[in-house]
Amino acid sequence: MSDEQRELQRLDISRHAVRLFAERGVAATSGEQIAQTAGVSERTLWRCFRTKESCVEPLLTKAIEAFRAALHTWPADTELTEHLREAYEVVPDWSSDTDAEAVLAVIRMTLDEPALRAAYLMLRERAEDTFAEVLAERTGVEPDAFVLRAQAAAVSAVFKVATDRLAVDAAASGISTEVLDRHREQLANALSLVTRGLSDASRPRADG
Amino acid sequence: MSDEQRELQRLDISRHAVRLFAERGVAATSGEQIAQTAGVSERTLWRCFRTKESCVEPLLTKAIEAFRAALHTWPADTELTEHLREAYEVVPDWSSDTDAEAVLAVIRMTLDEPALRAAYLMLRERAEDTFAEVLAERTGVEPDAFVLRAQAAAVSAVFKVATDRLAVDAAASGISTEVLDRHREQLANALSLVTRGLSDASRPRADG
DNA sequence: GCTTTATTGGCAGATGCTGCCAGTAAAGCT
DNA sequence: AGCTTTACTGGCAGCATCTGCCAATAAAGC
Secondary structure (H helix, E strand, C coil): CCCHHHHHHHHHHHHHHHHHHHHHHCCCCCCHHHHHCCCCCHHHHHHHHCCCHHHHHHHHHHHHHHHHHHHCCCCCCCCHHHHHHHHHCCCCCCCCCCCHHHHHHHHHHHHHHHHHHHHHHHHHHHHHHHHHHHHHHHHCCCCHHHHHHHHHHHHHHHHHHHHHHHHHHHHHCCCCCCHHHHHHHHHHHHHHHHHHHHHHHHHHCCCC | CCHHHHHHHHHHHHHHHHHHHHHHHHCCHHHHHHHHCCCCCCCHHHHHHCCCCCHHHHHHHHHHHHHHHHHHCCCCCCCCCHHHHHHCCCCCCCCCCCCCHHHHHHHHHCCCHHHHHHHHHHHHHHHHHHHHHHHHHCCCCCCHHHHHHHHHHHHHHHHHHHHHHEEEHHHHHHHCEEEEHHHHHHHHHHHHHHHHHHHHHHCCCCCC
């Protein structure tokens, strides 16, 4: 089975798992139920996911991937604020993507379910690597330099806070254009504060 | 039993658990073994810790608490860089504290053991709240403002990267004064990049 | 000394998760 | 097509993790 097919299977299971988690809670949902709902045996479920909580990963990855993609296309001569304003959609094909609500719902769930939050934080940390690569390519600093890793982690952290806010705002007032725009604006502003040092950081330092 | 006594019990168990984890690995260490080594029943172990991986929390908390304490005493008229240089010790009473090596060892373990890493990241995120409080008191912005939470998360993220580096450096070249100083210096520099926007952020914004 | 309360330990049991093997289907070779 | 090889799945056994419940013990209050 190809990697892509495997990923599709994981995503399919993820959708069912998130729905069950939302309906009756994480604790009240067993691996057996997830497997049954997704139409696979329990054995294959555990082959796809190490724990039942990690069943939410494929959907959560969508949100992170959307931001990474936007960051990746950030032109060298543009302000990050400006670039995000036109290039960042929380989910790439937001309007047509039926997963949009599910993604925000699961992010909201992570706020109350520690095990889900832990899985979420792990995903985000893995994303820091790719953020660092993007920043490295941009600044010319080697990707493993301390300053660069620190900046990447900071960017990721700001992005996390913004996404959490969006998730609860969307639950309160729906996924309106205003909410989304506000989210982008807040995120871009906070990021520009944190990345302000980027040009300084691009000059190699003794302690890098 | 007082909260303090409970915390001492947790710390005691934590020491035993970390030693076992280091000796034979996390997977090869059962909750029963941890309980037995710590001299309590398995039942009380599960009353103190939700999972066997969370047995490392009390020791990890020490490292985070040390930084929080340093941040807390940051005077308003001082540069963070300068303050950390004189106020921050990775573990408060480093030289006399026999837990110092254990703390760094468990941080190193989190780099290879996903379940431990997840527990670590959860602890760090809880600490963001207290960072935000400190920054709020300092800047006068309400603690829940988005910019402030973002800054707190960024500070926490930079601190995380620095601590990870310290842990592997200390394993390679021992816990020497040079390593510790270098750590403080890197941390302070990176933090000053990230907190550079703090004075701007203290002016209330429409989207805060 | 007696009652009340809090903490612990043991036991039963559900759930999470893994190793192993057999069944099955797809893909390649002749 | 027929055969072989390979890869994936499902079922089962079994250990480990974690929880609810109750009894035992100890501490605290009267």
